[in-house]
Amino acid sequence: xAEADGTIWHGGDLAQAKALFPDAPEPWIDLSTGINPxxxxxxxxxxxxxxxxxxxxxxxxxxxxxxxxxxxPDAAGIVAAPGTQILIELLPRLVEPGPxxxxxxxxGEHALAWRKAGMALREIAKRDEAGDARVVVLVNPNNPDxxxxxxxxLSALAQSLAARDGLLVIDEAFVDFTPEASLIPELPxxxxxxxxxxxxxxxxxxxxGFAIGxxxxxxxxxxxxxxxxxxxxxxxxxxxxxxxxxxxDNARIDRTRDAARLDALLAPRGDxxxxxxxxRLLETRDAAALFAHLGRGGIYARRFQHDAxxxxxxLPGDETSWTRLAAALASFTPDExxxxxxxxxxxxxxx
Amino acid sequence: xAEADGTIWHGGDLAQAKALFPDAPEPWIDLSTGINPxxxxxxxxxxxxxxxxxxxxxxxxxxxxxxxxxxxPDAAGIVAAPGTQILIELLPRLVEPGPxxxxxxxxGEHALAWRKAGMALREIAKRDEAGDARVVVLVNPNNPDxxxxxxxxLSALAQSLAARDGLLVIDEAFVDFTPEASLIPELPxxxxxxxxxxxxxxxxxxxxGFAIGxxxxxxxxxxxxxxxxxxxxxxxxxxxxxxxxxxxDNARIDRTRDAARLDALLAPRGDxxxxxxxxRLLETRDAAALFAHLGRGGIYARRFQHDAxxxxxxLPGDETSWTRLAAALASFTPDExxxxxxxxxxxxxxx
Numbered sequence: 001x002a003e004a005d006g007t008i009w010h011g012g013d014l015a016q017a018k019a020l021f022p023d024a025p026e027p028w029i030d031l032s033t034g035i036n037p038x039x040x041x042x043x044x045x046x047x048x049x050x051x052x053x054x055x056x057x058x059x060x061x062x063x064x065x066x067x068x069x070x071x072x073p074d075a076a077g078i079v080a081a082p083g084t085q086i087l088i089e090l091l092p093r094l095v096e097p098g099p100x101x102x103x104x105x106x107x108g109e110h111a112l113a114w115r116k117a118g119m120a121l122r123e124i125a126k127r128d129e130a131g132d133a134r135v136v137v138l139v140n141p142n143n144p145d146x147x148x149x150x151x152x153x154l155s156a157l158a159q160s161l162a163a164r165d166g167l168l169v170i171d172e173a174f175v176d177f178t179p180e181a182s183l184i185p186e187l188p189x190x191x192x193x194x195x196x197x198x199x200x201x202x203x204x205x206x207x208x209g210f211a212i213g214x215x216x217x218x219x220x221x222x223x224x225x226x227x228x229x230x231x232x233x234x235x236x237x238x239x240x241x242x243x244x245x246x247x248x249d250n251a252r253i254d255r256t257r258d259a260a261r262l263d264a265l266l267a268p269r270g271d272x273x274x275x276x277x278x279x280r281l282l283e284t285r286d287a288a289a290l291f292a293h294l295g296r297g298g299i300y301a302r303r304f305q306h307d308a309x310x311x312x313x314x315l316p317g318d319e320t321s322w323t324r325l326a327a328a329l330a331s332f333t334p335d336e337x338x339x340x341x342x343x344x345x346x347x348x349x350x351x
Numbered sequence: 352x353a354e355a356d357g358t359i360w361h362g363g364d365l366a367q368a369k370a371l372f373p374d375a376p377e378p379w380i381d382l383s384t385g386i387n388p389x390x391x392x393x394x395x396x397x398x399x400x401x402x403x404x405x406x407x408x409x410x411x412x413x414x415x416x417x418x419x420x421x422x423x424p425d426a427a428g429i430v431a432a433p434g435t436q437i438l439i440e441l442l443p444r445l446v447e448p449g450p451x452x453x454x455x456x457x458x459g460e461h462a463l464a465w466r467k468a469g470m471a472l473r474e475i476a477k478r479d480e481a482g483d484a485r486v487v488v489l490v491n492p493n494n495p496d497x498x499x500x501x502x503x504x505l506s507a508l509a510q511s512l513a514a515r516d517g518l519l520v521i522d523e524a525f526v527d528f529t530p531e532a533s534l535i536p537e538l539p540x541x542x543x544x545x546x547x548x549x550x551x552x553x554x555x556x557x558x559x560g561f562a563i564g565x566x567x568x569x570x571x572x573x574x575x576x577x578x579x580x581x582x583x584x585x586x587x588x589x590x591x592x593x594x595x596x597x598x599x600d601n602a603r604i605d606r607t608r609d610a611a612r613l614d615a616l617l618a619p620r621g622d623x624x625x626x627x628x629x630x631r632l633l634e635t636r637d638a639a640a641l642f643a644h645l646g647r648g649g650i651y652a653r654r655f656q657h658d659a660x661x662x663x664x665x666l667p668g669d670e671t672s673w674t675r676l677a678a679a680l681a682s683f684t685p686d687e688x689x690x691x692x693x694x695x696x697x698x699x700x701x702x
Contacts, residue, residue, distance in 0.1 A: 012404040053363040089577040205583025232556025
């Protein structure tokens with residue numbers, strides 16, 4: 001949801017939490033994102049990765065690893081970028097103008113990017129409301145509610161869009177732990193799939209993302225990025241991590257267990273209405289008060305500017321954080337007085 | 352100079368050198384770029400820089416350091432990007448269409464980017480040939496010949512462009528060691544200056560560059576990049592390095608000394624017709640044979656597809672490399688037989 005200046009505020013910036021709750025105890029526990037708190041262990045990074053321009057072979061090695069990890073069909077194109085976000089920004093400038101439908105509510109940057117490119121955009125609540133849209137965008141599984149659209153439905157949607165020279169954009173930022181839900185292996189026509197590296201691998205600061213689809217479109221994205229778009233260290237870390245299936249398998253098991261543990265902590269405070277293994281969505285009429293209560297305890301949840309009854313929680317990364325979260329949730333009483341209300345209703349600065 | 356497929360080949364990718372000269376001794380000495388071979392020492396990089404999304408404070412710290420290092424006027428805008436290249440790619444899509452003149456010959460990606468955006472582009476040899484161009488692009492000091500246009504002339508050009516609602520784009524990628532030549536401190540209207548981090552600081556793989564100019568235009572670039580465009584480690588390394596004036600001062604002295612040393616080695620082989628402290632341009636009718644001779648010795652110079660009489664040399668980074676280069680240059684005789692000619696005229700794959 002865009003602010004007046006056209007930018008969107010996000011979780012993950014603790015400076016905002018500290019400004020809201022200056023008296024909170026340190027260290028802050030940042031649960032405001034869906035980033036895996038246990039990162040992929042950084043491989044050794046030779047100085048040459050920092051010194052020289054990233055070479056064609058470095059990029060080829062990363063793309064080969066990504067093709068394997070994401071099971072990309074040989075005929076499909078793939079392009080790497082310094083984060084999925086910049087692909088979201090570039091894409092609307094590289095397709096023919098036409099009506100766009102974004103299945104919402106979802107990650108706000110999609111709608112904003114198409115609007116910035118001057119496209120007529122509708123946010124729709126159901127897929128069958130796409131109408132005459134030539135571009136349909138959805139996040140699958142969705143952020144923040146984890147809603148998952150099945151592959152058969154997506155394929156049918158892609159076919160109908162292909163028939164009218166349209167495009168289906170699927171942001172699979174959170175699909176890594178449920179790979180059977182990915183549309184990439186059977187990639188239908190007129191489909192572009194976005195994959196993010198940093199969330200699952202816990203390395204969001206690295207900036208690495210991919211677009212996979214028809215070679216003409218991925219080629220246009222590659223040309224728009226120009227040479228050396230991805231940093232040398234990111235090419236190397238990405239190539240190592242995406243080839244490491246054992247790490248991913250273990251992370252899926254561990255984070256799925258963590259998600260269940262988080263659900264158990266949240267359940268007394270409301271209804272866990274969705275999520276993925278990396279974040280859980282809590283619905284409660286006391287969301288504002290709970291946000292403020294946790295904030296005063298140095299725990300930063302994610303709230304939503306236009307949905308005052310929901311909070312999203314990422315996973316704690318260590319036992320100290322689990323213990324502090326459990327204690328904070330247990331000590332919450334909905335009516336904490338005027339201070340809670342003030343902190344709960346002041347401009348949050350993020351959606 | 353663009354290849355048939357619309358891409359441009361550059362120095363810096365040793366895989367190309369190895370393909371041309373598979374029997375050359377290792378390790379290769381890469382003199383094909385203008386990257387400082389003595390990099391800024393990497394500061395400690397806390398894991399959190401890799402894990403979390405880069406925060407607004409991290410970006411603000413980098414921009415503050417860049418404003419100081421580049422002496423940016425308070426009223427000017429500044430935007431950081433994952434390398435200058437992506438700014439070159441984005442810029443033509445963010446200004447009003449109109450005729451564009453690029454002062455050449457120069458770094459080939461400028462002309463290509465404006466052409467890709469559908470602009471009418473002329474490459475001009477002199478500034479007074481700009482004619483009715485609404486956008487004028489020049490690299491200052493120029494790559495590969497080091498040609499430097501004075502600040503007074505640039506200001507006058509900017510004023511005339513401002514009068515017709517135009518834009519002057521100055522790529523100052525190689526100005527760091529001659530800061531008195533930068534137009535940033537007196538930034539005229541209708542001027543956008545590009546600054547590169549990786550060359551001077553010897554960290555090209557990091558991907559970091561800046562655009563500085565009127566806030567409306569830098570704001571458009573920032574919006575086109577979207578949030579988190581620069582990786583966390585790059586924000587931190589850039590902020591440290593750009594605040595370290597002592598390192599820059601020493602590097603200027605050391606590299607200027609190296610450039611003079613290189614000139615002395617090159618002088619017997621032709622005329623050193625220009626350059627900067629990070630690269631030297633040699634003019635010789637034996638350029639193709641010399642390129643092949645050096646290549647067979649595992650030394651990769653930069654040649655130019657459309658100028659067979661010139662070679663560009665970056666600086667060796669250690670005494671072993673200096674010694675090997677000196678020996679290879681001393682042992683060169685223009686007529687090295689058919690093998691030299693073959694290697695010297697086959698498709699070079701770069702401009």
